[in-house]
Amino acid sequence: xxxxxxxxxxxxxxxxxxxxxxxxxxxxxxxxxxxxxxxxxxxxxxxxxxxxxxxxxxxxxxxxxxxxxxxxxxxxxxxxxxxxxxxxxxxxxxxxxxxxxxxxxxxxxxxxxxxxxxxxxxxxxxxxxxxxxxxxxxxxxxxxxxxxxxxxxxxxxxxxxxxxxxxxxxxxxxxxxxxxxxxxxxxxxxxxxxxxxxxxxxxxxxxxxxxxxxxxxxxxxxxxxxxxxxxxxxxxxxxxxxxxxxxxxxxxxxxxxxxxxxxxxxxxxxxxxxxxxxxxxxxxxxxxxxxxxxxxxxxxxxxxxxxxxxxxxxxxxxxxxxxxxxxxxxxxxxxxxxxxxxxxxxxxxxxxxxxxxxxxxxxxxxxxxx
Amino acid sequence: xxxxxxxxxxxxxxxxxxxxxxxxxxxxxxxxxxxxxxxxxxxxxxxxxxxxxxxxxxxxxxxxxxxxxxxxxxxxxxxxxxxxxxxxxxxxxxxxxxxxxxxxxxxxxxxxxxxxxxxxxxxxxxxxxxxxxxxxxxxxxxxxxxxxxxxxxxxxxxxxxxxxxxxxxxxxxxxxxxxxxxxxxxxxxxxxxxxxxxxxxxxxxxxxxxxxxxxxxxxxxxxxxxxxxxxxxxxxxxxxxxxxxxxxxxxxxxxxxxxxxxxxxxxxxxxxxxxxxxxxxxxxxxxxxxxxxxxxxxxxxxxxxxxxxxxxxxxxxxxxxxxxxxxxxxxxxxxxxxxxxxxxxxxxxxxxxxxxxxxxxxxxxxxxxx
Numbered sequence: 001x002x003x004x005x006x007x008x009x010x011x012x013x014x015x016x017x018x019x020x021x022x023x024x025x026x027x028x029x030x031x032x033x034x035x036x037x038x039x040x041x042x043x044x045x046x047x048x049x050x051x052x053x054x055x056x057x058x059x060x061x062x063x064x065x066x067x068x069x070x071x072x073x074x075x076x077x078x079x080x081x082x083x084x085x086x087x088x089x090x091x092x093x094x095x096x097x098x099x100x101x102x103x104x105x106x107x108x109x110x111x112x113x114x115x116x117x118x119x120x121x122x123x124x125x126x127x128x129x130x131x132x133x134x135x136x137x138x139x140x141x142x143x144x145x146x147x148x149x150x151x152x153x154x155x156x157x158x159x160x161x162x163x164x165x166x167x168x169x170x171x172x173x174x175x176x177x178x179x180x181x182x183x184x185x186x187x188x189x190x191x192x193x194x195x196x197x198x199x200x201x202x203x204x205x206x207x208x209x210x211x212x213x214x215x216x217x218x219x220x221x222x223x224x225x226x227x228x229x230x231x232x233x234x235x236x237x238x239x240x241x242x243x244x245x246x247x248x249x250x251x252x253x254x255x256x257x258x259x260x261x262x263x264x265x266x267x268x269x270x271x272x273x274x275x276x277x278x279x280x281x282x283x284x285x286x287x288x289x290x291x292x293x294x295x296x297x298x299x300x301x302x303x304x305x306x307x308x309x310x311x312x313x314x315x316x317x318x319x320x321x322x323x324x325x326x327x328x329x330x331x332x333x334x335x336x337x338x339x340x341x342x343x344x345x346x347x348x349x350x351x352x353x354x355x356x357x358x359x360x361x362x363x364x365x366x367x368x369x370x
Numbered sequence: 371x372x373x374x375x376x377x378x379x380x381x382x383x384x385x386x387x388x389x390x391x392x393x394x395x396x397x398x399x400x401x402x403x404x405x406x407x408x409x410x411x412x413x414x415x416x417x418x419x420x421x422x423x424x425x426x427x428x429x430x431x432x433x434x435x436x437x438x439x440x441x442x443x444x445x446x447x448x449x450x451x452x453x454x455x456x457x458x459x460x461x462x463x464x465x466x467x468x469x470x471x472x473x474x475x476x477x478x479x480x481x482x483x484x485x486x487x488x489x490x491x492x493x494x495x496x497x498x499x500x501x502x503x504x505x506x507x508x509x510x511x512x513x514x515x516x517x518x519x520x521x522x523x524x525x526x527x528x529x530x531x532x533x534x535x536x537x538x539x540x541x542x543x544x545x546x547x548x549x550x551x552x553x554x555x556x557x558x559x560x561x562x563x564x565x566x567x568x569x570x571x572x573x574x575x576x577x578x579x580x581x582x583x584x585x586x587x588x589x590x591x592x593x594x595x596x597x598x599x600x601x602x603x604x605x606x607x608x609x610x611x612x613x614x615x616x617x618x619x620x621x622x623x624x625x626x627x628x629x630x631x632x633x634x635x636x637x638x639x640x641x642x643x644x645x646x647x648x649x650x651x652x653x654x655x656x657x658x659x660x661x662x663x664x665x666x667x668x669x670x671x672x673x674x675x676x677x678x679x680x681x682x683x684x685x686x687x688x689x690x691x692x693x694x695x696x697x698x699x700x701x702x703x704x705x706x707x708x709x710x711x712x713x714x715x716x717x718x719x720x721x722x723x724x725x726x727x728x729x730x731x732x733x734x735x736x737x738x739x740x
Contacts, residue, residue: 001545001609002384005616007377010534014372164380175371208613212586213579239371243578246375 003207007250008167009133009144013243015235017172018046018134022053024170028130029089032061033110035079035103041065041094044136044177050092062086064106067095070158070268070275071102072151073116080109080116083129090130093168096189097140097149097275100133104148104166107131119148119161133168136177138241139189139276141196141249143171151269157338158265167253173246175238183231185274187320190228190241192276194221195283196248198301200255202294203347210254215304217247222305228320255347260286262342263357266335271325280321284314285360293350327365332358373577377620378537379503379514383613385605387542388416388504392423394540398500399459402431403480405449405473411435411464414506414547420462432456434476437465440528440638440645441472442521443486450479450486453499460500463538466559467510467519467645470503474518474536477501489518489531503538506547508611509559509646511566511619513541521639527708528635537623543616545608553601555644557690560598560611562646564591565653566618568671570625572664573717580624585674587617592675598690625717630656632712633727636705641695650691654684655730663720697735702728 012021025032032054034047041047047063054061064079083091083106091110093103105119107128114124133143142148146162181189194217200206201214220240227237260282267278287310291298298310307313327335336357339345345352382391395402402424404417411417417433424431434449453461453476461480463473475489477498484494503513512518516532551559564587570576571584590610597607630652637648657680661668668680677683697705706727709715715722 001613002387004380004382005377006380007375010374010376012374017372209583209617212582216582243371247579 001208003209005209005254006164007144007253008146008164009171010169011144011171011173011246013173015174015176017174018049018053022057025053025057025059030059031087031089032059032092033083033086033088034061034063034092034094035067035106036065036094036099037067038065040096040136043180046094046134046136046177050094050134067099067102069098070151071098072153076102076105076109076150077116079106083110084113088129090132092132094134094136096137097142100135100140100142101148101150103131103133104162105150108166120159122161122163128165131168132170134172134177137181137185137189138178138238138245139192141193141245141252143168143173144246144249145253157269173242175235175242178238178242186233187228188274188276191280191321193245193248195260195279196252196257199258199260200251202290202297202349203255203258204349205255205347207254210251213247214251217244217251218301219304220244225316257344258348259345259352262339262345263335263360266338273325277321280317281323281364282360283317284310285363289356289360290349325365327361332361332366335361371578373579375579375624376534377514377623378516378534379541380539381514381541381543381616383543385544385546387544388419388423392427395423395427395429400429401457401459402429402462403453403456403458404431404433404462404464405437405476406433406435406464406469407437408435410466410506410550413550416464416504416506416547420464420504437469437472439468440521441468442523446472446475446479446520447486449476453480454483458499460502462502464504464506466507467512470505470510470512471518471520473501473503474532475520478536490529492531492533498535501538502540504542504547507551507555507559508548508608508615509562511563511615511622513538513543514616514619515623527639543612545605545612548608548612556603557598558644558646560594561650561691563615563618565630565649566622566627569628569630570621571671572660572667572719573625573628574719575625575717577624580621583617584621587614587621588671589674590614595686627714628718629715629722632709632715633705633730636708643695647691650687651693651734652730653687654680655733659726659730660719695735697731702731702736705731
C-alpha cells in the first residue's frame with residue numbers, strides 16, 4: 001500500500017451554501033476578481049448570489065465574463081492581466097469546466113506576470129491567488145481538482161497544468177445553479193463526471209481512497225441513468241449528479257485521467273464535440289480494450305451499474321449520446337498521434353500503442369458510422 | 371444533501387514514505403521542533419528516520435520528548451515555550467495520540483504566547499506553526515484530524531480543541547513504525563480507530579463522504595478481527611490497521627465523536643484505562659442503546675463485519691479486551707454527569723439523557739462485574 005491523499009479544497013455542499021457561508025469571502029481579502037463565461041453564471045443565479053454576498057461583505061469586485069468555451073492561453077492571459085491591474089486579492093470562478101479551469105490560470109497569472117505557456121512549468125515564483133470555485137454544471141469536478149485544462153492552439157490540443165497550490169481554496173456546490181443547464185448539457189457533463197471516476201478507478205494511478213470515492217460515484221451514476229434517459233431531472237437528481245461530479249473530481253485529483261480523456265480532446269479541438277460527450281462516445285471501446293488488463297474492476301463497474309455487459313452500458317450511452325460523427329483515416333491517425341503525447345495515456349490500465357488508439361477510433365467513428 | 375468536506379492534511383502512506391519524500395521538510399523552514407514521548411518514537415524507528423531526513427535537508431532541530439501519556443495543559447505549555455524560544459519554523463509530532471495531540475497544542479502555543487486554557491477559544495491571533503505528524507500507533511487518526519485532546523485537571527476530564535488551522539500539513543504513515551507496539555496496545559488502538567468510524571457513521575453529524583470512508587474502515591476492521599484475536603500481526607495487517615485508522619481520522623474530522631468517547635474519557639481520567647480500550651468496553655451497550663435511532667445503519671455495520679448480532683460483536687470485543695473493572699454508584703453518577711458536559715454527546719444518534727449514561731455504565735461495569 002503506497003499512496004498520497006490530498007484534497008486542498010474545502011467543499012461546501014447544499015442549497016443556499018453561498019448565502020449561509022458568505023462570511024468566508026472575507027477571509028480572502030477585499031478585492032475579488034470574478035472569472036466567468038458570457039451566460040451560465042448569470043442564468044444559473046450563481047453570479048447574482050456571489051455579487052450579493054460580496055456586497056454584504058463590503059468586498060470590491062470586478063467581473064471578467066469573457067472566458068471562451070475551451071479557453072485558450074490568450075484568453076487566460078487577458079484575464080490574468082486584468083486581475084493584476086485590478087489588484088485582486090482572490091479569484092472567484094463561476095461556471096462549467098471552462099470558467100473554472102480558466103480561473104485557476106488567472107489566479108496564477110495574476111500573481112505571476114509570466115508568459116501563459118509557462119503555466120505548464122507548474123512551478124511559480126509567487127503563490128497563485130486563492131480561488132473560490134462555483135460550478136454551474138455537474139461534470140467537470142474542477143471545483144475540487146488542481147487541474148486547469150486549456151486549449152493549446154500551438155499543439156492543436158487541450159493540455160492541463162496544475163499543482164497543489166491550484167486547488168480552489170473553497171468550492172460552493174449548490175445544485176440550484178445546475179438547473180438552468182439544457183438537457184443535452186446535463187447529459188454531456190454527467191458523462192464527463194462518470195468517465196472521471198471510471199478512468200480513475202481503472203487507471204494505474206488509482207489509490208485505496210480514490211477507489212472508494214470512484215465506486216460510490218459510479219454507483220450513483222447507475223442510479224441516475226433512468227432519470228437521464230427520461231429527462232426527469234428534479235432537484236434531488238441534480239444534487240446527486242453534482243455530488244457524483246464532486247466525487248469524480250476528488251478521484252482524478254489523485255489518479256489523473258487516462259485513455260478516454262487523452263483521445264477525447266481531439267474530438268473537442270477539431271470537431272467541436274462537447275468534452276463530456278466526446279468522452280462518452282469512447283466508453284464502450286475503452287472498456288473492451290482494457291478488459292484484459294482490468295477485467296475484475298470492469299466487472300465491478302458493471303455490477304455497480306446493475307448491468308450485465310459492456311455492450312449493455314454502451315447501448316445506453318448510445319441512447320444518451322446519439323453519434324453521427326465519422327472520421328477519415330487521416331483524422332484518426334492524427335488524433336491517435338496527438339493522444340500519445342498526452343501524459344494521461346501512460347496511466348491507462350493497459351499499455352497503449354498508437355495503433356490501439358487508431359483501432360479504437362475506427363471502431364467508434366468509422367465502423368459503419370455508428 | 372448538505373455537508374462540508376475538508377481534510378487539511380496531505381497524507382503520504384507507505385513503507386519508507388519519509389525517506390522517499392524527505393524534501394518536503396524543506397518546504398516548512400529551517401528549524402524543526404520535534405514533539406514526542408519518552409519511548410515509542412525511538413523504539414519505532416520513526417525518530418531516527420526523521421532526524422536523518424532533517425540532517426540531510428540541513429534543517430536544525432530540537433527534540434522535546436517529555437509528552438505525557440494523556441498530556442496536560444501544563445505539559446503542552448512547556449513544549450510551546452521551548453518551541454518559541456528555539457525559534458521553530460515547524461513542529462514534527464511523532465508517536466501515538468498523546469504526542470500528536472500535544473504537537474498541535476505546541477504548534478499553537480509556539481506562535482501565540484497565551485494561557486493554554488485559551489486553546490479552547492479556538493481562535494488564535496497568529497496561525498499555528500505547520501505540523502508534520504507521524505503516527506506510531508494505528509488508532510488515533512490524529513495525524514489527519516484537527517483535534518487535540520488534552521487532560522483538563524481543572525475539569526477532571528479530557529477535552530478537545532482544534533480548528534481548520536490545526537490539521538497537520540503533512541502526515542507520514544509508515545506501518546513499520548507501528549510494529550514496535552505491544553499486542554495489547556495494538557488491540558486498544560485498533561478499537562479506538564474502529565469506534566471513530568462507528569460513532570462517526572451512526573452520529574448526527576455524519577455526511578455522505580464521511581459515510582463512504584466509515585463504511586470502508588468498518589469493513590477493514592472486520593477483516594482484521596481474526597488477526598487481532600490470534601495476534602497474527604504481520605506487516606500487511608499492520609498496514610491495513612494503519613489505513614483503517616487514517617480513514618477513521620478522516621471520518622471524525624467531519625463528524626466528531628459521540629457517546630462512546632464522551633463516556634470513555636472518565637474511564638481514562640479516573641481509572642487509567644487506555645483510551646481505545648475504554649471505548650471498546652462501551653461498544654456493545656452503545657449499539658444496543660442507539661438501535662432505536664440508528665437501527666438500519668447498525669444492521670449495516672453488522673453486515674460489514676459479517677456478524678449476525680450486536681452480542682456477537684460484543685462477545686468478540688470481550689475476548690479482545692477482557693474487563694474486570696467495576697464501578698461504584700457514585701463513580702457512575704459522576705462519570706455520567708461529566709460526559710453530559712462533552713459537546714460530543716449532542717452528536718449521538720439517540721438524544722442522550724444523563725440517566726441513560728448511568729444505565730449504560732451500570733450494564734457494562736456493575737452488572738455482575740462483566
